[in-house]
Amino acid sequence: xxxxxxIKIFGEWVTLxxxxxxxxxxxxxxxxxSRTIRLHVGLEGAEYKRVLAxxxxxxxxxxxxxxxxxxxxxxxxxxxxxxxx
Ligand SMILES: [Zn+2]
Numbered sequence: 099x100x101x102x103x104x105i106k107i108f109g110e111w112v113t114l115x116x117x118x119x120x121x122x123x124x125x126x127x128x129x130x131x132s133r134t135i136r137l138h139v140g141l142e143g144a145e146y147k148r149v150l151a152x153x154x155x156x157x158x159x160x161x162x163x164x165x166x167x168x169x170x171x172x173x174x175x176x177x178x179x180x181x182x183x
Contacts, residue, residue: 099142107154108161114150128153130160148181155180 104111112133119125119138126137126149135153137146155177159165165173 128156
Protein backbone atom coordinates (compact mmCIF):
# COMPACT_ATOMS: atom_id res chain seq x y z
CA UNK A 99 0.00 0.00 0.00
CA UNK A 100 1.07 3.56 -0.61
CA UNK A 101 2.23 5.32 2.53
CA UNK A 102 2.63 9.07 2.74
CA UNK A 103 5.86 10.49 4.14
CA UNK A 104 4.15 13.47 5.71
CA ILE A 105 0.69 14.69 6.61
CA LYS A 106 -0.66 18.10 7.55
CA ILE A 107 -2.17 18.57 11.01
CA PHE A 108 -3.51 22.01 11.94
CA GLY A 109 -1.59 23.48 9.00
CA GLU A 110 1.73 22.01 10.08
CA TRP A 111 3.66 19.28 8.29
CA VAL A 112 4.15 16.15 10.35
CA THR A 113 6.78 13.64 9.24
CA LEU A 114 5.76 9.98 9.03
CA UNK A 115 8.75 7.69 9.61
CA UNK A 116 8.18 4.04 8.69
CA UNK A 117 10.73 2.14 10.74
CA UNK A 118 11.21 -1.25 12.38
CA UNK A 119 9.86 -0.88 15.91
CA UNK A 120 10.00 -4.59 16.77
CA UNK A 121 12.72 -4.17 19.37
CA UNK A 122 10.72 -1.43 21.10
CA UNK A 123 7.58 -3.54 21.24
CA UNK A 124 5.32 -0.81 19.87
CA UNK A 125 3.47 -0.15 16.61
CA UNK A 126 3.97 3.59 16.65
CA UNK A 127 4.70 6.69 18.67
CA UNK A 128 4.40 10.42 18.45
CA UNK A 129 6.92 13.16 19.23
CA UNK A 130 5.12 16.49 19.23
CA UNK A 131 8.22 18.69 19.56
CA SER A 132 9.76 17.39 16.32
CA ARG A 133 6.38 16.89 14.59
CA THR A 134 7.27 13.27 13.93
CA ILE A 135 5.16 10.11 14.01
CA ARG A 136 6.93 6.76 13.81
CA LEU A 137 5.01 3.79 12.44
CA HIS A 138 6.12 0.18 12.39
CA VAL A 139 7.20 -0.66 8.86
CA GLY A 140 5.36 -4.00 8.94
CA LEU A 141 1.93 -2.40 9.33
CA GLU A 142 -0.46 -2.63 6.38
CA GLY A 143 -4.06 -1.87 5.49
CA ALA A 144 -6.60 -1.41 8.26
CA GLU A 145 -4.00 -1.95 10.98
CA TYR A 146 -1.78 0.79 9.52
CA LYS A 147 -4.73 3.18 9.34
CA ARG A 148 -5.68 2.39 12.94
CA VAL A 149 -2.21 3.13 14.30
CA LEU A 150 -1.86 6.25 12.14
CA ALA A 151 -5.22 7.52 13.44
CA UNK A 152 -4.11 6.84 17.03
CA UNK A 153 -0.76 8.61 16.72
CA UNK A 154 -2.29 11.47 14.70
CA UNK A 155 -4.71 12.08 17.56
CA UNK A 156 -1.77 12.32 19.97
CA UNK A 157 -0.25 14.87 17.57
CA UNK A 158 -3.51 16.86 17.34
CA UNK A 159 -3.82 16.95 21.12
CA UNK A 160 -0.15 17.94 21.43
CA UNK A 161 -0.07 20.69 18.80
CA UNK A 162 -3.33 22.18 20.05
CA UNK A 163 -2.07 22.21 23.63
CA UNK A 164 -5.00 20.14 24.84
CA UNK A 165 -2.70 17.37 26.04
CA UNK A 166 -1.32 19.84 28.60
CA UNK A 167 -4.81 20.15 30.06
CA UNK A 168 -5.50 16.44 30.61
CA UNK A 169 -4.08 13.38 32.26
CA UNK A 170 -2.01 10.91 30.26
CA UNK A 171 -4.81 8.38 30.80
CA UNK A 172 -7.44 10.66 29.25
CA UNK A 173 -5.17 11.51 26.31
CA UNK A 174 -4.61 7.81 25.67
CA UNK A 175 -8.36 7.12 25.87
CA UNK A 176 -9.03 9.83 23.28
CA UNK A 177 -6.34 8.42 21.00
CA UNK A 178 -7.92 4.97 21.23
CA UNK A 179 -11.32 6.49 20.49
CA UNK A 180 -9.89 8.16 17.38
CA UNK A 181 -8.89 4.75 16.01
CA UNK A 182 -12.52 4.08 15.14
CA UNK A 183 -12.99 7.16 12.95
ZN1 LIG B 1 -1.35 6.25 22.57
